[in-house]
Amino acid sequence: MKKYLTATTLALCFATAAQAEGQLNLYVWTDSISPAVIEKFAKEYDVKVNVDGYTSNEDLLTKLQAGSSGYDIATPSQHFLRVMIDEGLVENYGANKLKAYENIEARWRNQWWDEKQEHSIPIAYGTAGFVVNTTQYKGPTDSFKYFFEPDGELKGKIAMLSYPDEVIGAAQLYLGIPFCTEDQAEMKKVLDLLMAQKPSVAVYSSDNIASRLASGEVAAHFWWDGEEVKARTKGSPFALAMTKEGMVGWLDSMVIPKGAPNRDNAIKFIEFMSQPENATEQMNFYAHSSPMKLVQEKVVYKKENAPELYPEVPIVFSRTCSPAAQDLVTRVWTQLLQ
Amino acid sequence: MTDSVLHATAEAGRAPRVRFWHDPSFWGLLPSRLLMGFALILPIFIIAAVSVATRGAHGGFAWDFNLAGYRQILFNEGWTGELEFTPQYLLIIVRTFLLAGATTLICLLFAVPVAYFISRQPPGRKAALIYLVTLPFWASMILRVYAWMIILGKDGTLPRLLEYLGLPSGMSLMFNDGATLTAMVYTAMPLMVLPVFASIEKLDGTLIEASHDLYGSRWVTLRRVILPLTAPGIVAGAILVFVPSLGAVLEPSLMGGGKQMMMGTLIQLQFGGGRNWPFGAAIAITLMALVMGFLIFAALRAARREAAL
Structure with missing residues (x-):
């Protein structure tokens, strides 16, 4: 036995x-x-x-x-x-x-x-940007400004991903800073932007995004285009922001x-x-x-x-950063959540 | 512990000197020793070795001796490009210890009365209550945390109840330190109740009576009789709760919203997005050293107190 x-x-x-x-x-x-x-x-x-x-x-x-x-x-x-x-x-x-x-x-x-x-x-390919719950937020979404420097309805109702990868990229697009920059001063600006946004952020998480956004726990979530399309065509009140600064590809x-x-x-x-x-x-x-x-x-x-899958705003693909640039990304993220 | 040591010396005295491989207990224990060695000790040595290795450009590491991982805990390049003292990781370490400490304390406050209550029940009910205490262990940990997300989240059970009592509606009690602490206390509670219960149950009721007979008030009885006699259980429970709490990742990120790093999440970041394995390993080793130091300190104090008694 x-x-x-x-x-x-x-x-x-x-x-x-x-x-x-x-x-x-x-x-x-x-x-x-x-x-x-x-x-x-x-x-x-x-x-x-x-x-x-x-x-x-x-x-x-x-x-x-x-x-x-x-x-x-x-x-x-x-x-x-x-x-x-x-x-x-x-x-x-x-x-x-x-x-x-x-x-x-x-x-x-x-x-x-x-x-x-x-x-x-x-x-497969696609974009990353922010998605809003349209029953919670009715304001404009044509710029990352409303996501990174929110006022009014989105305050305290924002969710970011738990990893820096595409989130930092979006912040760089908004600030007009090239991806994978090795310039400390430029990355300091990214940190300042994210620090100023932090009080408005409810959660940094990459899990369970659909249910968190659908329940209204948060009103805007950093997300991917296809996931939004899938949920929206099944009836969720979502909209992907077509940001004029571009989207992360x-x-x-x-x-x-x-x-x-x-x-x-x-x-x-x-x-x-x-x-x-x-x-x-x-x-x-x-x-x-x-x-x-x-x-x-x-x-x-x-x-x-x-239409989310056929964006008319510029798409900038994430690049492979040098170790020095990658360290700056990690440093921004660590200081943001320290 | 002492019992088995005594036993062993007595045996060694009786029997003539034997080589250890003639001793059947050596072979009997061998599997567990091997298991401990390979599954517990060896990985720790590997982590220690990685912590002094050189990081690879995109994660991974090379076997070149390098203390950069440890240096980085205290000193980093600042935004001006100079090496400067950076308290951020210390802050994370202190926060982690505070959270684990708070969890332990709250668990203790709840567990002692609960254990005392259970120990005073008739045997049948006692077994049933102990069974109930261990019941949460039957569900996966992630499930238990999700349950709390449903209770505290928007339109969850508790916000609904508060709404019913006249508080503003649509409240979410999630994503703050209180939520993190709630889930941590909940998951750790059985680990505290069980050892405390074990020592309270062994408590001799006549000693409490004796204390009262000698005009010891309730408070004095608790402080001078009950607490010292149940201390081993309380210490065991505290260690069982405190140590795993230091490594908590799930509760801070799911319940706390991941807004402030804990050591667990910091280590995870270094092995993942940070691509700095040696640094991650160095933090892990530091965490372990701190815990070991803490436990040795506690053990020495306990030993001294025992000697003084």
């Missing part, structure tokens, strides 16, 4: 590490991949797909740096993808020789985050972490996700824009019903 117990316990402990044939371990943004598409893939290729989620690029980077994560696919944003390529954390799987490469819309190919497009195939790509146990299945999955049919279904689930060629007549979120 005891022997069986021990054996079972051991088996359970190491079950996640099992590298049996026909497995695929995804480590992707929480709730970002359509379960229906995953199921279709699992059936078609007879592969057992395990999905794990993260809510920040930092979590992903830390996990990959710690080594042997056991994951086969991850979806970092562009500025983190660059770091992962430079640090040798992801495989060169010859992405530009895959069929998937042909399906990428031309303007998203061979960008600075993966010039030769050897390590990644994009899966991001693009997530599928990569294969170094030493992935099921590399072949990972490539099959990337090819599968990039077929127009599946890419369309994935976009209809995720509600973020797709950088792939789609089946246009099946796209749910079009310009008429989801």
Whole structure:
């Protein structure tokens, strides 16, 4: 009896590490991949797909740096993808020789985050900005001014993310400071702005955003375009602010972490996700824009019903900061919350 | 503790000298020793080693000796680019200790009467009450914190009740230190009640009677008889509550709104967004050293007091 117990316990402990044939371990943004598409893939290729989620690029980077994560696919944003390529954390799987490469819309190919497009195939892109609950706040939203220097209705009703990444970027857009600046004086201005905003901020959190905003616990939340579109088209009273200073852009790509146990299945999955049919279904689930060629007549979120996905304000993509610039970002964040 | 040591020496005296590998207890205990070594001691050494390593450009580290992580706790580049004394991390450390201390104190204030009450119940009811105290442990910690978010949040149970009593409506009691403390006290409470209960139950009722017979007032009885006799349980409970509270991440970020960092969140930031693993490890080691110092100090004081008695 005891022997069986021990054996079972051991088996359970190491079950996640099992590298049996026909497995695929995804480590992707929480709730970002359509379960229906995953199921279709699992059936078609007879592969057992395990999905794990993260809510920040930092979590992903830390996990990959710690080594042997056991994951086969991850979806970092562009500025983190660059770091992962430079640090040798992801495989060169010859992405530009895959069929998937042909399906990428031309303007998203061979960008600075993966010039030769050897390590990644994009899966989604979008913007980050602030979203208001329109039953709580009826004022203007065409500038970051109302978010970073609020008065009246938004005072004490603002929520920021718990990570500095895109929030600092938005503050830099508002102040007209370049991303990843190494100029201390400029970053001091960012800190001053955020410090002045702090009394109006109710919470710094990246979890549970939809329910916090819908319940009216806060009236404005830093968020992503697709999440807002998804909630709004389901009836939540949300509006994404189209800020004239611009919005922070991001693009997530599928990569294969170094030493992935099921590399072949990972490539099959990337090819599968990039077929127009599946890419369309994935976009209809995720509600973020797709950088792939789609089946246009099946796209749910079009310009008429989801103008958030087709912004007319400038979009500035987050960049990969030098360590010195990154330290300034961390310093601003630490002093803000010290 | 002392009991087993005495026992061991007695045994060693009786039996002729044996090599330790002839001793079956050595092999019996081996798995637990290995487990402790690999799962507890080794990771601490790894963290200590990382804390004196050199940070990588984008996180990670290289095995080059470097004390920058520790220096950074006190001295950092200021906004003018010069190295200057920065009290921000000390502030975070002090805040964390205050919060953990407040949690411990409030837990103690609630736990002693509760434990006393339970210990004076008939056996059947006693078991049932103890079972109820441990009941929250059956639910996941994150669930318990979310429960408090529902109670205190906008249109939550408590704001509704206050509204009913005539206070302004639409109040949210979330995102402040009080909310953080409430959740922390709630999650830690059973850890305090159980050891206190164990020592109060062993309390000999006749000693209290004796104290009264000798004209000890209620206050004197409490201070001179009950408290000293239950001190071991209270100290054990205080340590069980205080130490984990120092590392709290969930309550400050979910209930407190993450507006002020605690040591847990600071360490998390360094391993994540800050991409400075050695610094994160240095803070973790510092936190551990402070706790160890605190515990050793408490243990020495307790030993001295025992010797004086």
